[in-house]
Amino acid sequence: MHYRQQKALLTRKKILDAALELFTEKGFDEVKVSDIVKKSKTSKGAFYTHFSSKYEIFLEKFKEIDDFYITYEQDQTGPQTPLQFIENLHKAQVHYLKDELGKDTVRTIYMNVLRADQDSFVADKKRPYFHIVKKFIKKGQEDGSIREDMSSEVLTAQITKAIRGNIYDWCSNDKYDLEKEQDYLLSILLLGLTPKQ
Amino acid sequence: MHYRQQKALLTRKKILDAALELFTEKGFDEVKVSDIVKKSKTSKGAFYTHFSSKYEIFLEKFKEIDDFYITYEQDQTGPQTPLQFIENLHKAQVHYLKDELGKDTVRTIYMNVLRADQDSFVADKKRPYFHIVKKFIKKGQEDGSIREDMSSEVLTAQITKAIRGNIYDWCSNDKYDLEKEQDYLLSILLLGLTPKQ
DNA sequence: GCAATTAAGAGACCCTAGTCTCTTAAAATG
DNA sequence: CATTTTAAGAGACTAGGGTCTCTTAATTGC
Numbered sequence: 001m002h003y004r005q006q007k008a009l010l011t012r013k014k015i016l017d018a019a020l021e022l023f024t025e026k027g028f029d030e031v032k033v034s035d036i037v038k039k040s041k042t043s044k045g046a047f048y049t050h051f052s053s054k055y056e057i058f059l060e061k062f063k064e065i066d067d068f069y070i071t072y073e074q075d076q077t078g079p080q081t082p083l084q085f086i087e088n089l090h091k092a093q094v095h096y097l098k099d100e101l102g103k104d105t106v107r108t109i110y111m112n113v114l115r116a117d118q119d120s121f122v123a124d125k126k127r128p129y130f131h132i133v134k135k136f137i138k139k140g141q142e143d144g145s146i147r148e149d150m151s152s153e154v155l156t157a158q159i160t161k162a163i164r165g166n167i168y169d170w171c172s173n174d175k176y177d178l179e180k181e182q183d184y185l186l187s188i189l190l191l192g193l194t195p196k197q
Numbered sequence: 198m199h200y201r202q203q204k205a206l207l208t209r210k211k212i213l214d215a216a217l218e219l220f221t222e223k224g225f226d227e228v229k230v231s232d233i234v235k236k237s238k239t240s241k242g243a244f245y246t247h248f249s250s251k252y253e254i255f256l257e258k259f260k261e262i263d264d265f266y267i268t269y270e271q272d273q274t275g276p277q278t279p280l281q282f283i284e285n286l287h288k289a290q291v292h293y294l295k296d297e298l299g300k301d302t303v304r305t306i307y308m309n310v311l312r313a314d315q316d317s318f319v320a321d322k323k324r325p326y327f328h329i330v331k332k333f334i335k336k337g338q339e340d341g342s343i344r345e346d347m348s349s350e351v352l353t354a355q356i357t358k359a360i361r362g363n364i365y366d367w368c369s370n371d372k373y374d375l376e377k378e379q380d381y382l383l384s385i386l387l388l389g390l391t392p393k394q
Numbered sequence: 395g396c397a398a399t400t401a402a403g404a405g406a407c408c409c410t411a412g413t414c415t416c417t418t419a420a421a422a423t424g
Numbered sequence: 425c426a427t428t429t430t431a432a433g434a435g436a437c438t439a440g441g442g443t444c445t446c447t448t449a450a451t452t453g454c
Contacts, residue, residue, distance in 0.1 A: 004450050008402060029313065032440060043404045044442080050402095054441070107311055113369045114308040116226065120369045150381060158382045165362025172310045172317045184347060185355045192389030201420050205432060230411060241412080242433045251411070399452070406445085413438070422429070 012050040014040040019057045028058055028108045055112040059121060062109060068096050069129045082140035083190050086133060090163060094182045097167065107171040122164060130156060140193070147195045159189055209247040211237040216254045225255055225305045252309040256318060259306060265293050266326045279337030280387050283330060287360060291379045294364065304368040319361060327353060337390070344392045356386055 018040035022031040033054055037047055051057040072092055076085065097106055113122050124130070134156040140146030146155070166185050170178045215237035219228040230251055234244055248254040269289055273282065294303055310319050321327070331353040337343030343352070363382050367375045 002451075004401070007450095011402080033442080034440075037405095045403045045405070045444095047403095048442070052442095107313075110365075111308055111311040114304055114311075114365075116304075118369075119371075120366075123366045123369060150384070154381055155385070157378070158385050161362040161366045161378075162359035162382065162386075163362065164365060165358040165360065168307075168311075168361060168365055169317075169320045169358045172315075172320060174316075181354070181358075184351055185359065187347070188352070188355050188386060188389035189359075190389075191391070191393065192385035192387075194388070196388065197394075199421070201431070204420095208432080229409090240434045242414095242435070244433095245412070246432060249412095395454100397452105397454085399450105401450085402448090404445105404447080406443105408443070409441090411439090413436105415434105415436085417434080418432090420429105420431085423427080424425105 008050075011042055011046050015042055015047055015050060016057060016060060020061050023058060023061070027104050028054075055108075055115070055118070058108065059112070062101070062105060063121075065096075065101065066128045068093075068100070069127075069132055073132050081145060082136040082143070083145060083193065085136045086159070086193075087186050087190060089132070089136075090182060090186055091179070093163075094178045098178055103171060106167060110168055110171050123161065125153075125157070130160060133160060137193070144195065146193050149196070155193065159193070162189055205247075208239055208243050212239055212244055212247060213254060213257060217258050220255060220258070224301050225251075250314075252305075252312070252315070255305065256309070259298070259302065260318075262293075262298065263325045265290075265297070266324075266329055270329050278342060279333040279340070280342055280390065282333045283356070284383050284387060286329070286333075287379060287383055288376070290360075291375045294367075295375055300368060303364060307365055307368050320358065322350075322354070327357060330357060334390070341392065343390050346393070352390065356390070359386055 015036060019031070019036045022035055022039060031054075033044065033047060036054075036057075037044055051060075069089075072089060076088075080088065097103075109122065112118055113120055121127075134152050137146055137155050137159075138152040141148050141152060150158075162185060163182075166178070166181055170176045170181070212233060216228070216233045219232055219236060228251075230241065230244060233251075233254075234241055248257075266286075269286060273285075277285065294300075306319065309315055310317055318324075331349050334343055334352050334356075335349040338345050338349060347355075359382060360379075363375070363378055367373045367378070
């Protein structure tokens, strides 16, 4: 590690810290790149050598969404059937999105995922969220409580994307009861996971 | 209708026609408002008196998405159970989105729905799509093939939003087999609609 | 140690969606 | 018919994300 690289890393951190502070304070749309540059006492040139867009720096922080899922799984101790686990996970999820992250943040993420140059993030199968759901679907298939005509991978993909539909609708509607709608949707999805008679 | 209003209407039409032609030719992102203005021989002032954004004029055209659903329902003649109808409708839907509208158009719509100033369009319950699905869910509830612990309105909302999740994922992933994923998802959703034992 | 190379960064500049102001001609008023 | 009001539209201007070029100082090579 050379002196120059160290200094660059410090610059990167200055920009990141300033940006996150501003995002928290004013929200993504209200923060200008020039604000970030001013606050971090750097320059546009520095900003764009370290981050490829304003959205990228925003995402940096919100990759910690995944910590929620990891922590959630660890915290579960009592006995639960796989279906109960999946249901409870998704009920906890809406609280986290609503009360911790906030609609505006989620909306920003969901919007930028659709930008032509961006590669997905929410639907990335490498995310802990996907792994955790898949793990419990597998368990359910093993104990016979979940259908086996589709692989756990495929079933997981279907559940998570249906849930994304719910979150998407919440983001685009002013009056939307996220919890209630999540409950309704889960009721259909979980029944849809049971083995066919 | 006064002379001035007539002339305004003509201007509006000139802008709309020019815009749609350019969108078809080059895609939403590649068309500049100045291109539209130039092609229609009008001005920015005229553009923004008739449309509130570039997206709004785009949506104007793609409200005809709804014609697809109306036509589809009318064209169905043979006997089908409500669940079969819903399944077939959604299989036809993906072909329409993929081959008629195209991913780029759908992506543009899904993205703009999330813009803070915009009110939804895709999740609007007044759309024919919603009405048609609801009608068949009601039928299924009447003949006992669909669960009755939730209203047809609620069930419809869940199905349509889960489907939106699928379309959303398609829009944000390069390699995504929309038809196959729709089949998988429908398999879960339709089972989830059946009455609980 | 000294030239040549290169990476970090400063900031002027570009691009384009959207706004603002001003003009003009049609409609309303009397 | 003259005057006032107003709505459509022209186009200059603003805003803000992102790009480009140029500088400088650290690193490398001889």
